[in-house]
Amino acid sequence: MKRLLRQLLPFxxxxxxxxxxxxxxxxxxxTGSNFLNVLRRSSVNxxxxxxxxxxxxxxxxDLSVGSLLALAGMVGALVIQxxxxxxxxxxxxxxxxxxxxxxxxxxxxxxxxxxxPPFIITLGSMSVFRGVAYVMHDGQPYNVPDYRxxxxxxxxGIPVSVILFVALALLAFLALRYTRLGRYTYAIGxxxxxxxxxxxxxxxxxxxxxxxxxTLAGIAAMIGTSRTVSAQPTAGIGMELDVIAAxxxxxxxxxxxxxxxxxxxIGTLLIAFxxxxxxxLGISTNVQLIVIxxxxxxxxxxxxxxxxxxx
Amino acid sequence: MSETPQAxxxxxxxxxxxxxxxxxxxxxxxxxxxxxxxxxxxxxxxxAGKSTLMKVLAGVHRSDQGRIEIGGRARDFKQPADAIAxxxxxxxxxxxxxxxxxxxxxxxxxxxxRRFGFALDLRACVAATAALIRENGFKLDPGARVGNLSTGDxxxxxxxxxxxxxxxxxxxxxxxxxxxxxxAKRLFEVVRxxxxxxxxxxxxxxxxxxxxxxxxxxxxxxxxxxVYSGPMAQTPISAVVAxxxxxxxxxxxxxxxxxxxxVRLSVEGLxxxxxxxxxxxxxxxxxxxxxxxxVGAGRTELARALFGIDRPTEGTLRLSGRPYxxxxxxxxIAERVxxxxxxxxxxxxxxGLPCGWNITLPSLPRxxxxxxxxxxxxxxxxxxxxxxxxxxxxxPGDPASSLSGGNQxxxxxxxxxxxxxxxxxxxxxxxxxxxxxxxxxxxxLHELAASGRAVxxxxxxxxxxxxxxxRILVMRRGRMVGGFATRDATPESIMQLAAVDGKAPAPLP
Numbered sequence: 001m002k003r004l005l006r007q008l009l010p011f012x013x014x015x016x017x018x019x020x021x022x023x024x025x026x027x028x029x030x031t032g033s034n035f036l037n038v039l040r041r042s043s044v045n046x047x048x049x050x051x052x053x054x055x056x057x058x059x060x061x062d063l064s065v066g067s068l069l070a071l072a073g074m075v076g077a078l079v080i081q082x083x084x085x086x087x088x089x090x091x092x093x094x095x096x097x098x099x100x101x102x103x104x105x106x107x108x109x110x111x112x113x114x115x116x117p118p119f120i121i122t123l124g125s126m127s128v129f130r131g132v133a134y135v136m137h138d139g140q141p142y143n144v145p146d147y148r149x150x151x152x153x154x155x156x157g158i159p160v161s162v163i164l165f166v167a168l169a170l171l172a173f174l175a176l177r178y179t180r181l182g183r184y185t186y187a188i189g190x191x192x193x194x195x196x197x198x199x200x201x202x203x204x205x206x207x208x209x210x211x212x213x214x215t216l217a218g219i220a221a222m223i224g225t226s227r228t229v230s231a232q233p234t235a236g237i238g239m240e241l242d243v244i245a246a247x248x249x250x251x252x253x254x255x256x257x258x259x260x261x262x263x264x265x266i267g268t269l270l271i272a273f274x275x276x277x278x279x280x281l282g283i284s285t286n287v288q289l290i291v292i293x294x295x296x297x298x299x300x301x302x303x304x305x306x307x308x309x310x311x
Numbered sequence: 312m313s314e315t316p317q318a319x320x321x322x323x324x325x326x327x328x329x330x331x332x333x334x335x336x337x338x339x340x341x342x343x344x345x346x347x348x349x350x351x352x353x354x355x356x357x358x359a360g361k362s363t364l365m366k367v368l369a370g371v372h373r374s375d376q377g378r379i380e381i382g383g384r385a386r387d388f389k390q391p392a393d394a395i396a397x398x399x400x401x402x403x404x405x406x407x408x409x410x411x412x413x414x415x416x417x418x419x420x421x422x423x424x425r426r427f428g429f430a431l432d433l434r435a436c437v438a439a440t441a442a443l444i445r446e447n448g449f450k451l452d453p454g455a456r457v458g459n460l461s462t463g464d465x466x467x468x469x470x471x472x473x474x475x476x477x478x479x480x481x482x483x484x485x486x487x488x489x490x491x492x493x494x495a496k497r498l499f500e501v502v503r504x505x506x507x508x509x510x511x512x513x514x515x516x517x518x519x520x521x522x523x524x525x526x527x528x529x530x531x532x533x534x535x536x537x538v539y540s541g542p543m544a545q546t547p548i549s550a551v552v553a554x555x556x557x558x559x560x561x562x563x564x565x566x567x568x569x570x571x572x573x574v575r576l577s578v579e580g581l582x583x584x585x586x587x588x589x590x591x592x593x594x595x596x597x598x599x600x601x602x603x604x605x606v607g608a609g610r611t612e613l614a615r616a617l618f619g620i621d622r623p624t625e626g627t628l629r630l631s632g633r634p635y636x637x638x639x640x641x642x643x644i645a646e647r648v649x650x651x652x653x654x655x656x657x658x659x660x661x662x663g664l665p666c667g668w669n670i671t672l673p674s675l676p677r678x679x680x681x682x683x684x685x686x687x688x689x690x691x692x693x694x695x696x697x698x699x700x701x702x703x704x705x706x707p708g709d710p711a712s713s714l715s716g717g718n719q720x721x722x723x724x725x726x727x728x729x730x731x732x733x734x735x736x737x738x739x740x741x742x743x744x745x746x747x748x749x750x751x752x753x754x755x756l757h758e759l760a761a762s763g764r765a766v767x768x769x770x771x772x773x774x775x776x777x778x779x780x781x782r783i784l785v786m787r788r789g790r791m792v793g794g795f796a797t798r799d800a801t802p803e804s805i806m807q808l809a810a811v812d813g814k815a816p817a818p819l820p
Contacts, residue, residue, distance in 0.1 A: 190661035
């Protein structure tokens, strides 16, 4: 019940925003296609935010997700080109996801083996992954004109990317709530030493979290690649901040031990609708940055205040 | 209220003091009378209202009702300065000194003698402090930097501050909690000297032996009320305890008859990089075995080695006859060994998470089917084991941080009961736990032993070891130096082994 109450704030903000936009721009905003559009746009960030939620709950952070996305997309697109029209799409999709998983695994291995803060390690790998993405094709994108299903495909009138986002969110929710890994994630973030003394295998759990987040970023990379029918080495620059913002707006604490998938989904949608609303109202993307920055701080400040009142 | 005239007025009368914080009433019409030149002990479990009462006396909190008389005059303390002006001085558990200033500067902080109205007269300051130190027979250098002093000396500085302010009432909150034995002894002398000089001392301590040795009168607070007040000489400690916990305790330590069974754990020649040297002993099912030793003797290190945290460099461990070499706590738990650590906040509980999650954390594999947790079964188990250890909570969904220290400790006991350990190592399990909860923890340890588990009980409190265990092992400098059947042990014989070097280790029983 309390957990639900905590979720109320982001949810109420989201609802208020939708009502506001509906009132201001009913013709443009209140259409099915606009909603689906917002959902489709938020799916790439949203899918990565699912993994980021778990990492942040564990008390860590992953700054490399944007670069990882670019690298995974480049690998996927390269394989699509190389494998030819018949099997290219399938092989490339799995290659991209696999590349993401591998990068995430590397993050996890370095973090657990060296025992250094994830912030530092992923700050480094953010640069390394980006560099590899540039080097792969000399800074040029790979074009994959026929790779359209993930980005543009529609099943029963719903974009494939949205279906993927919803399905993965559901899986992430179940994993956090109903698996040992999920519980250990909370325990590690709440008190790592105590979790260790209670028999939690810290390193193994963290490794899984970073590898899973890499996998999710790989999936997001292939959706993004498909949407633009090309893999750009510049893809996802600054994305890590948007993703972290969504998680934090959703009620997770950067000091670890708290956060939920539902909150993160709401946080993701909140940012997406803000962007959408600003665009519909003719507010420039530059001003959007300011608005979103203010919202992040306000959301966290309000959440802190609510917590303090409860304590 | 009768106002009988008295020859000497009370140093302090607090009458009908009530105080609420929001909906929680912390003090209920508390009355406290303290005579001049007496030591008045104030006892009570954690949360009984002692600290709040003292803060009302110090002018930190204003009471909702009631009045305070100092030396027969009614006073109204609106702020701490009013209390100080009336002659009330407080020495809190956390000392309140400026570390970078000298003893003299601290003593005169805020009231420095001045020359020409503004220039600090440090020399006068030092001279006055030296005089105070001499009068009271302390051994302190007025020019010493406070940050370099021991905790015991810092307390003397606090007392000097109080004397400088001409305090007639001195309240001390757990003054010995961070003192060594000799420092504590010296403090008692100081307290007695202050009493001779007519000061009324309110003495708060969990250590009832101190209270017995020092106090002239004793008042017991429970649930915000004074439930007993009387001369110490006519009040046995058992009565104080009974008033504190609100029921008759037939015996402070529960009765227990050991029925040692088969050997659960055998340790042969265990050495570790953390400093253990050739440790050898056995634990049997059904026993509670105490592990005594000074700080740094290697008791916690032994526990860590048994729990798979530190790897042995030498030696073998066997658990119920099988070789046992855990590489980490997870493997130790799988072999049904549990370790209740010394620092429940740092290494014990995930305070921000629900109580239930804390109880089930090492036992989650048991609630997993096809990779998924059964939250309903988990919740039921947490609730039932919480009940079993009689933890006071709203339910397993409450965050662990919402419980008191004793109840947090019970959560950890519930954790290891649920994980069904065969060997439980408990490290200082009653530290910072109030009397009632202590006894319950002892009882739970006995119940564990009675159900055929082995319990290794690490404690620095000798009375507790002597009262609770069946056997006591003594460590010194990383070695096992001896052991007793508890009925043959005395505090002196244990300390002798634990503290005195150069003797050949006594044979183990």
